[in-house]
Amino acid sequence: MTTSTNTRAALVTGGSGGIGQSVVERLAADGFAVGVHYSGNKTKADALVDKITTAGGQAIAVRGDVADEKAMADAFDAVEKAFGGVDVVVNTAGIMILSTITELDLADLDRMHRTNIRGTFVIAQQAAKRVRAGGAIINFSTSQTRLQHPTYAPYAASKAVVESLTLILARELRGKDITVNAVAPGPTATALFLDGKGQTTIDRLAGLAPLERLGTPDDIAETVAHLAGPARWINGQTIFPNGGIA
Template identity: 75%
Template structure:
């Protein structure tokens, strides 16, 4: 078996077949990482992402599981370690967004979203805390809506505020392990998750919020993830707002 010294660094990216997740996978692979592309429901799409990586000369495997299920995610970590010998970076992009006002929000929808965004983030962070190798990084995903406070986003923003709290505390709990823990908080980003259900005028209005006067792209976010996964060893216990200057 190869050793860590003569093997590429290894990243497990949850939601790796989605909009931002796909860009993160491709960017980390371009930086030389061997990547485990995680999916929850669409294996074919994850396999497509992995094939793009391998076609470009990189290394990738596909792993599945419900992020909120600790047994399934432990198996995903096991599969990553079996393929590549260990895990150095975990990027948890997996999440769902359901919008609506607090007054009339469906509590079953709230439970479903919080199961993925809160429990799922905790399960992935817990496993990562146990299994990421020294010199590694754990990167969660929040949202700029925790600052923007737009009406309709309260249930979603609340779930992501929990990710921020988890990030800040876990970074300090891992003292002495040489593992950084940070979160990325994108602003309006042109992904299927963000664009779903929004009319053209709403999208244009949101695009104008940033001084740069455009929506973010998945590649913009992946650039920040790559920074935290690689050279940013002195950035720890932080939430990085990646939103073009909105807030």
């Protein structure tokens, strides 16, 4: 694969579906060479890579558990080998398990913490060591850290850790010319979000925002693209693309 030395490269974890897929497509449209990370769905990742390369862009698929430091080191290695370096890391990978606190299965809590907390630390460590000057690290939180809706406590708690990690890492990278921010979407119309919800519930959630609709993956990708590109004076922040819910 031939890559221009002027090409900026991004690695997007959880890039094969949902918000991650929209982020990949937006960054590719903006001229990034993209590493499309997936954990289990190779078919979707490969299809997305084919779509990008057929359109004249550059992309590869990389696989691994985000909580496995060896697997993620290999993923970063693959992106560096293919594109010459890493300029932007977008960590959309995460899992959401809803439960009241009293009914929570602690095994589910541990599973969510492994991906959402340990996984974010693993990606942050690699990104802090590898992202080139002028680059960006973008983590994912949730507007539920502000909304406090019942059954979201386990998930929101894991994402509150992501916000704290993000703000501190931005300060630890002083002098590196690397921005570190978190994106915290509100209700967004992904297959995962819509699964199991009736139309009444969907309409109620859509009505929470003054704009009276759910967000779309493209809405979130637009925010990521801004942080990945021109937004060099936004650093150490959590951005809430949620239509004004909170």
